[in-house]
Amino acid sequence: MSELPNPIRVLIHGASGRMGQALLRLAGERDDLVVTAAVARAQPAQRVIDGVAHFAASELTGVPAFDVAIDFSLPQGFDGILALCEERGAALVSGTTGLEAVQREALQAASTRIPLLWAANFSLGVAVLSELVERAAAALPGWDCDIVESHHVHKQDAPSGTALALGASAEQGGAHPRYASLRAGDIVGEHFVQFTTLGERIELNHRATNRDIFARGALHAAARLAARPPGHYRLRDLLA
Ligand SMILES: NC(=O)C1=CN([C@@H]2O[C@H](COP(=O)(O)OP(=O)(O)OC[C@H]3O[C@@H](n4cnc5c(N)ncnc54)[C@H](OP(=O)(O)O)[C@@H]3O)[C@@H](O)[C@H]2O)C=CC1
Numbered sequence: 001m002s003e004l005p006n007p008i009r010v011l012i013h014g015a016s017g018r019m020g021q022a023l024l025r026l027a028g029e030r031d032d033l034v035v036t037a038a039v040a041r042a043q044p045a046q047r048v049i050d051g052v053a054h055f056a057a058s059e060l061t062g063v064p065a066f067d068v069a070i071d072f073s074l075p076q077g078f079d080g081i082l083a084l085c086e087e088r089g090a091a092l093v094s095g096t097t098g099l100e101a102v103q104r105e106a107l108q109a110a111s112t113r114i115p116l117l118w119a120a121n122f123s124l125g126v127a128v129l130s131e132l133v134e135r136a137a138a139a140l141p142g143w144d145c146d147i148v149e150s151h152h153v154h155k156q157d158a159p160s161g162t163a164l165a166l167g168a169s170a171e172q173g174g175a176h177p178r179y180a181s182l183r184a185g186d187i188v189g190e191h192f193v194q195f196t197t198l199g200e201r202i203e204l205n206h207r208a209t210n211r212d213i214f215a216r217g218a219l220h221a222a223a224r225l226a227a228r229p230p231g232h233y234r235l236r237d238l239l240a
C-alpha cells in the first residue's frame, strides 16, 4: 500500500454531465475524499464553482495534483484522462461506456502501471443480476436469451455497456444472447433479460431510478482503489 493524503484527492472527469454533477454533489458529503479538479470538454463560465476548480479538456495537463480520477465522460474524452493518470501515477475509476476495442486494450495495458477499475455499471443490483444471468444460462441450455435495455434519449451508445456485460455473463453460461435497445424520455437505465423455450419463459429485470446509485458506487470504489498497487480491478474486489 502506498502513502496517501487524507482526504484522498479526486479529479472528476465529465464533470458537467449527468453523472459528473451527481459525483460532485455526493463527493461533497464524504470526509475521506476531496475534489481537487473538475474537467469537462468545455470550460464553464466560472473557473471555481462551490470551491472546486474547473478545467476544459484542452487544459488537462495543467490540473492540480490528484490521487484518483473518476471518469464518466464519452469515448472521445477517455484517451486523455487515461494518459494523464499514467503520467501522474494516479488511479483511475471509469464508467464510460461505448469504448472502442483499442481503448479497452490501452486500459488493459495501463493496468500494469496504475490501479484501474472500469465497470459498465456501478450498482449492486446489476452485479447480482449478472450472477443470476450466468446461472440461468448455464441451467437452461438451448433456450433463447434476449437482452432488452432502455435508456434516456441522450444516451449515445447502444447496446448499453451493461447490456453487453450481461451478455458476456450469459455467454459464460453457454447462451447466445440477442440485444434490443430503446431510447425514450428520461429513463435512467433498465435491463431486462429473458430466457425462452417452448411453453415457458424466465424474466430477470433491473431498474435504476436514480443516478446516485452509480455515483455512490464509483466514489466508494475510488476511495479504495487509490491505495491499491497497479492492476485491473473488478467492482467486486473493492466492495468490502
Ligand atoms: N458505469 C456506470 O455505472 C454508468 C455509466 N454511464 C456512462 O457514463 C458516461 C457519461 O454519462 P452522462 O453523464 O449521462 O453523459 P453526459 O453527456 O451528461 O456528460 C458527458 C460529460 O463528458 C464530457 N465530455 C464530452 N466529451 C469530452 C472530451 N472529449 N473530453 C473531456 N470530457 C468530455 C462532457 O463535457 P461537456 O458538457 O463540456 O460536453 C460532459 O461533462 C456515458 O458513457 C454513460 O454511458 C452513465 C451512468 C452510469
Ligand SMILES: O=C(O)C1=N[C@H](C(=O)O)C[C@H](O)C1
Pocket: 097, 120, 121, 151, 155, 159, 160, 161, 162, 163, 188, 189, 190
Ligand atoms: O448512459 C447511461 O445513462 C447509463 N449507462 C451505463 C450503460 O451503458 O450501461 C449504465 C447505466 O445503465 C446508465
